[in-house]
Amino acid sequence: MEETMLLKRHPFILLILLGLSAAFGCNRNDSDTFGEKDISDISFMSIGSFSVERIADNWTEVRDGAGRTLVLVPRGEKAPEGYEPQQVVQVPVKRVVAYGYFDIAILKTLGVLEDVLVGVTADIDEWTIPEVVSGMKSGKIAFLGGYSAIDFERLKQQSPELVLTWDPSIIPMMDEMGVACAITTTPVAMCLHARMRFVSFLAPFFNKEKKAKEYFDRVSTALSSIREKTKNVAHEPKVMWGDIYEKRVLVEPGNAWVGELVGLAQSDYQFDDVYGKSCIEISLERFLYSGKDADIFFTYRTEKTGATSKAALAKTNPLLARIKPLKNGKVFSPLPNYVQSGDKLDEILTDISAIIHPECYPGHALRYFREVPDKDPVTPFTAMKRISNIK
Amino acid sequence: MKLINTIWEKLGSIQLTFYLITLMVVDLTTGFFFLKAHPHLFQPLNDTGFIKWATTYAKSNPYESAWLFILIFLMTILSVNTFACTTQRMILLVRHHGFADQKIRFILKLSPHIMHYAMLIMLLGYLVSYLTSQAWESNVLLPGKTVRLPGSSCQVRLTDLAIDYYQGKRLVHMQDRGIDVRAALCIQCEKGKEPVTGILGYNRPIGFRGYSLHLKDFAPKSKSGMAIRKYIQFTIRKDPGTGFYFTGMILFTIGLLLYLTNWLTARN
Numbered sequence: 160m161e162e163t164m165l166l167k168r169h170p171f172i173l174l175i176l177l178g179l180s181a182a183f184g185c186n187r188n189d190s191d192t193f194g195e196k197d198i199s200d201i202s203f204m205s206i207g208s209f210s211v212e213r214i215a216d217n218w219t220e221v222r223d224g225a226g227r228t229l230v231l232v233p234r235g236e237k238a239p240e241g242y243e244p245q246q247v248v249q250v251p252v253k254r255v256v257a258y259g260y261f262d263i264a265i266l267k268t269l270g271v272l273e274d275v276l277v278g279v280t281a282d283i284d285e286w287t288i289p290e291v292v293s294g295m296k297s298g299k300i301a302f303l304g305g306y307s308a309i310d311f312e313r314l315k316q317q318s319p320e321l322v323l324t325w326d327p328s329i330i331p332m333m334d335e336m337g338v339a340c341a342i343t344t345t346p347v348a349m350c351l352h353a354r355m356r357f358v359s360f361l362a363p364f365f366n367k368e369k370k371a372k373e374y375f376d377r378v379s380t381a382l383s384s385i386r387e388k389t390k391n392v393a394h395e396p397k398v399m400w401g402d403i404y405e406k407r408v409l410v411e412p413g414n415a416w417v418g419e420l421v422g423l424a425q426s427d428y429q430f431d432d433v434y435g436k437s438c439i440e441i442s443l444e445r446f447l448y449s450g451k452d453a454d455i456f457f458t459y460r461t462e463k464t465g466a467t468s469k470a471a472l473a474k475t476n477p478l479l480a481r482i483k484p485l486k487n488g489k490v491f492s493p494l495p496n497y498v499q500s501g502d503k504l505d506e507i508l509t510d511i512s513a514i515i516h517p518e519c520y521p522g523h524a525l526r527y528f529r530e531v532p533d534k535d536p537v538t539p540f541t542a543m544k545r546i547s548n549i550k
Numbered sequence: 551m552k553l554i555n556t557i558w559e560k561l562g563s564i565q566l567t568f569y570l571i572t573l574m575v576v577d578l579t580t581g582f583f584f585l586k587a588h589p590h591l592f593q594p595l596n597d598t599g600f601i602k603w604a605t606t607y608a609k610s611n612p613y614e615s616a617w618l619f620i621l622i623f624l625m626t627i628l629s630v631n632t633f634a635c636t637t638q639r640m641i642l643l644v645r646h647h648g649f650a651d652q653k654i655r656f657i658l659k660l661s662p663h664i665m666h667y668a669m670l671i672m673l674l675g676y677l678v679s680y681l682t683s684q685a686w687e688s689n690v691l692l693p694g695k696t697v698r699l700p701g702s703s704c705q706v707r708l709t710d711l712a713i714d715y716y717q718g719k720r721l722v723h724m725q726d727r728g729i730d731v732r733a734a735l736c737i738q739c740e741k742g743k744e745p746v747t748g749i750l751g752y753n754r755p756i757g758f759r760g761y762s763l764h765l766k767d768f769a770p771k772s773k774s775g776m777a778i779r780k781y782i783q784f785t786i787r788k789d790p791g792t793g794f795y796f797t798g799m800i801l802f803t804i805g806l807l808l809y810l811t812n813w814l815t816a817r818n
Contacts, residue, residue, distance in 0.1 A: 203606045207590050212606055225783070226597060226687035243700075307777035328769065328779040330690040331697075342688070346767075347589070406774060407723070442723060 207353025208345040209360040214239070219250075219363045225327055225342040231363050248321060248339045251366045256319040258306060258326065262343050263288065264501030265358050268374045269367040277317040278303045287496040311336075321364060348415035348437040351423070355379070355504065374502075381505035382423070385512045388519045389425040396454040396515055399429040399484070401446065403476045408446045409438045409459065417457075417511075424512045429453050443478065450482025455515060456490045458531070466492035468535045489514075490531040497527040562634030570628045577624060581617040588614050597685035597785065629673055636666040658812035664805030668798045675794025683789035688766065691733075692781045699761055700786060703739060706763070709747075710734040711780050715773050726773035733765065733782045750784065762787045 203212045210222040218239055219231040231250045232238045238247040251271075256278035257263050263279070266272040272290050279286075282302050283295045294300035301317050304310045311332055314322075322333055325344040333340040341364075349357065355378045362371035398421045401410030411417045413431035421428040429449035433441060438459075450456070460466035465475050469490055473480035484490050491514055500507060510527045513520035560566065585592055591611055595603045608615035640663050643656070689697050691708040698705055714730040731751055737758055738745040748756040756763040767783040770776075 203610050205590060205594075205607055205610070208593070210594070210606070222594070226594070228687075307779070326778075327688065327690045327767075327783055328692060328781040330688075331692055331695045350590075353590070406725070440723070 204356075204359060206356040206360050207349050208347070209353070209357070211360060211363055221341075221360060221363065223341045223343070223360075224325075224345040227342065229339060229341060245334045245337065245339060248364065250364055252321045252364045254317065254319045255321050255323060256303065256314060256317060257323040259323065259343055260499045261357075261501040262323040262361070263291065264499055264503075265361050268358055268502040269362060269365055269370045271365045271367065275365070276300050277319055278314060280304065280306050280309065287499050323361075344437075346436060348412055348435065348439075350414060351382075351416040351419040354416040355382075374504075378505045378508070381508050385420075385424055385508060389512060389516050392425045392516050392519065395426050397427045397429055397452060398455045398457070398515060399446075399449055399453045399482075400457040401430070401441075402459045403443065403446060403479050407440050408443050410441055410446065411437060412439045420508055420511055421515065424515050426515045447478065447481055450484065453483050454488045456482060456484035456488065457528075458490060458492050461493055461495060462529070463495070466490075466531055468532050470534045472531070491528045492531050494527055494529055500527060558634060559638070561630055562636075562638045563631075564635070566631050567628070567635065570624055570631060574621065574624050574628070577617050577620050581621065584614050584617055591615065592618075597687050599683060599685075600680035625673065629670055632666050633670055636663045639663060658808055658815065661805050661808035661812055664808065665802050668800075668802035668805055670798075671794055671801060672798030675791040675798060677791075678794055679789050679791030683787060683791060685788075686786040688783055689786055690781055690783050691735075692779060699737070699758075701788075702759075702761075704759075705738050707736045707738070708733055708782060709736050711768070711782060713768065713770075713780075728768065728771045731765065731768045731782070733768070733784075735763070750782070760788055760790075762789065762792070 204210065208222075208224050208226070212220045212222075214220045214230075217233050217236060221229050221231060223229065227246075228242075229246050229248050230239060230242050231248050234249045234251070253275060254277045255266065255275045257266065257276060258280050260281075263272065263276065266276060267288065267290065272288075273294065276291065276294060277299065278301045279291065279295075280303055283292060286292050286295070291300060295302065301313055303314050303317075306326060309329065315336055319338055322329070322338055322340045323343050324340060325342065327342060330340050343357075343360075345353075355375055358371040358374045359368070362368045399410070400417050400421075401408065410430050410433060412433040412435050413419075413428055414434050415437050418428045418431060422431065430441070433439060458466050458472065460472070466472055469485050472490070473485055479485060482488075497507065507527050509520075509523075510525050513523040513525065514528060517523070588611070591607055591614055594607060598606070604619075608618070640660070643659060643663075684700075686700050689706075691697055691706070693708050693711055696705045696707045711734070712732045713728045715726050716724040716729045717726075718724070733750040734747065735750050735756060736745045736747050737756075746758060748758075750756050750763055750765050752765055754765070764785045764787065765782060766785050769781050770778045
């Protein structure tokens, strides 16, 4: 009774209690459902740093990863006023140059890759996407040079209408050529929701919103399945994702989709408190401290770049040998198709979950990662080398 | 008339100030958690303008953004409360003090009220900024290249880009990493006329005819590693609110100095 009187006399106490309950009731899981609405039902959608807004029946305004605004206008129609010519993109876009593997995988998801892709920044032997390989063989898709040595003359010859890139330094050149440019990476790593929804940012460029929804639903189903399968696990392994290089230590921060997924699959991500861009640099001490009791280590290195065995990794960087996964834990390295399989994000997420909790996925065969063996297998060549060393 | 007087007195009451500040503390605490959980939702507020943000990001996420609207509401009442309270005191001061012999003492007594009015001017500046400012994000300039100032015929050219790399021995991980940048810009509006030049850096914006240029990023950040072209990324802003902030800040400083003088005089 006294409490009721108190609340009546001082209504602000009730407001304080309501405010605090709202604040503390807000947890990280909110970000999983944040903004998950059907794109066809809404006029505005935020996707991490990206956004898509239908500003009129036929005009869509998008904000790219760098915060730049582009307006998408149906072919042959007039653009709205207040936009610079380089901000206007005629849709559906017919010719695209793309830098990032993930962007190209999303074009595949939207079913437009074979029709629109005309230029890439990796040579033919680096590709695992069959459509890109065949496109390059036929000459439709051109290799424009590495990211730091783009042949702009060649790019001009390909007559792209849109360039999807992570490199802002090409914007002035693209503006001069009159080619629209969208930055598809963000200063802060994409969270899981943004990674899944990124398809909805690219979809309006090609009028493929329906395909984007199908993809999002597919990945959402995979996530629900991961939640369901791992909800009753007894052991929560500790996971780390990164690597030590010659001068730098790079890891995936806790706000990245990888960190979020690890938490979602009932496990501890060792860099959960690290916030920032993907592949963020941390101190060596911090990396080794986190590695002291980690169970699973995902390295950035592939077999081709040195992750042939734990012994080989330790030999490359002796400091790495100090972390627990290299001594008596598990180390996984991405297969060559991993970075180019963004269209199969559901399978990648399932693979990661199966690595963390193999007990929940009996008989699961990994498709995007391989477990790094303790030692390199003995081949006739290595045997000969060892014998010659003994002699 | 009596009713108006009662409302006027209530609006200036210190009790109302106390309630408002308590509520604001609760609201801001709530906001802290929402900001932390959804940084991407609030970050565009810096460049889209409040009305655009409210009709897009906030409208589609009302639960996450409600605290900000409550804060604006509370701030509005607090501003009215501060204005009423200060004005009431000012009227009293004017009525009960003779000017002839105590001019300096009277001015010194005004100091807290000057600070209050200064705060209101600064808040007005924020309101003007949120409602009317424009921002053009991520403009990129390579040495020798130009960008047009939006809504004008002026061209901004990057004439030189000097990046200082860490050469010390104490921080090994910072070796050869960019720690400071100075971008020399040249702004030309009409051919044949003397261009305006300036150095752009972090915490060193360039102001020009109501526009302000703010450095956002630069490259290459490291002497080693990926080979990246030299460039700067900057934001162009047109913010009519800045005049109000500066006026408010100058007035606040004057008030603070007067308050200090008054305090020292009373002490001695």
